Amino acid sequence: MKKWMKFVLVIAVMSVIFVAGCKDDTTDPDVSAFETVTNYMDDNGMTVTELFDGWITTASAVVDTVTYTVPDYYVMDIRSQAHYDTLGHIEGAVHSSLGTIVTDAALADKPIIVVCYSGQSAGHAVMALRLSGYSDAKSLKWGMSGWNSVFDVWSGNTNQLNHANWEAAPGLVADAEIFDYPEIDSDTEDGAGILLERVAAMLEGGFKGITALDGDTTVGALDNPADFFINNYWAAEDVATYGNIQTAYRINPLVLENLDAASTIVTYCWTGQTSSMVTAYLNVLGYDAKSLKFGVNGIIYDDLLGHKWAASMDYDYVVTTP
Template sequence: MKKLGFLKSLVLALALSAGFTSCIEAYEEPEVDRFAVLTTYLSQNNLDLNNMSTDWVIDAAGLNTAGVSNFYIIDLRSAADFATGHIQGAVNSTLQNVITAAAGANGKQIVLACYTGQNAAVGLVALRLSGYRTCKILKWGMSGWNTKFDSWTANISDRALQSPNWSATNTIAQPVNFAYPKLAATENTAEAILQERVAYMLSKGLQGVNAADVLAAPATFFINNYWTEADVNQYGHIKGAYRLNETLTIANEGLKKLDPQATVVVYCWTGQTSALVSSYLNVLGYNAKSIKFGANAMLNSQLLKNKWTASGNFPYVTN
């Protein structure tokens, strides 16, 4: 009897042990919602989208008047183009290395220069999200500094005026709510996720699309006109476009209006603001692109503001 009782106890113990083991094996750590972790951190630390575009531009005349020696100018053009001429005191860097280059500022305000201002806008997002909250871009890039570096004039156009996919009246699409994107990252803490996503965004560089391609097939994209309503009323818009501007922030839950499954195409006046917006969205997990050269590539002759006209004539050095 004692032996039988012992065997029963042993069988019961083994059964309980197997049950506990199966419970342990069945338990899985809940998946981290990295989008929520990151966006909560950004909103709470004044790193929302609207914080990227606050006091973020200086034009060539303003930079020259303020004195170039008072700024730490990072030139993002190729080494070969930098050698043909650059602003006195500027340092050359790739876009991918801009955060490392910024460490040399030694307290000076950073100004990012590139060919047209669009790559600089990408770099600005990376820097502002990495602690350099007062950095600026040189408006129009080096094209605005001197005619020697003009990359703008050849890219202006009135192609939208002849396009059947440009609406001259305000028939802007009404926004609806979407789910948030699933953020691809390996890290779990907000700061680490942000660093990982900024590095990813920089590795991709400026995500630009030609105005002609969007005008040819606007239904292929989720198009966001980043203008005021008054500007849409005055100039019109690409057919099928939404207008998400003032409320396109984390705090306002404006990101719900973007389709995470679509290619989000943002356009503005010059391609500089839309490069900023699309880069920020790419950090958050959207597939976002910017119409290069903005409205200047679609209806330049009609514009009454933010219109490319001509380069400045400010000095440059070659050493």
């Protein structure tokens, strides 16, 4: 009898071990792809705080003013090939594109700096790189506009609009709400695999920017704030100083459950460069997100006491020899 009881006990223990082992090998069907990828990112040094740590630098901080090169970095220029070749580029910079930035980065032998026209689209590229293992990739602040005035596209995009949809200081932001997370379609249940797919999808979608004012065929965020979920990515004291776009929320730090996945999320900051990073991050996670191009420099430029475009440097550059 004792032998029989021991046998039954052994069988029971083995059954428990077998079932537990099977559970470990099976993905919980109640865990969404969104939760899987965000948990993976949080566990692997890709929280919002970590992704934004040291992500931007100025030309004056990295240039060698004797050679006008950037010797400590691998400079990737994502402007058009024509502008890179004929208008000019930083000596030593290699041409790439937003769509191919991660693939091309495999050739980098130094930390990467991405440069574009104004610093807008470079934020998307840097976010893609940081989510792909290049955790020290940086954006060149102001883009090539900051390198030399021949490249300046910033000066023509600063404005004092005095728009009716700008809520004057001390501002009035909407109270934060709780929303559902977006749904992500994925061919894999693995966090790393989902992230790989989503970064590729974000890059394939191109730069997601929006203007403040309506265009001939486009809707502006400032002209039509009620059409969007607008997020002011400032500190509270900055809203008190300058005001905000009407209907805007202020979700900073970025809390994902406070963002409406059913709406187009427009993030704005001072210059459009930080909001480009935020927008890329949100699109990777399945949100429909856009960055307000040129930020409030394009809305209340004259009012700004800082965080504003000033002037280009006068650094040398080279053109591609035919």
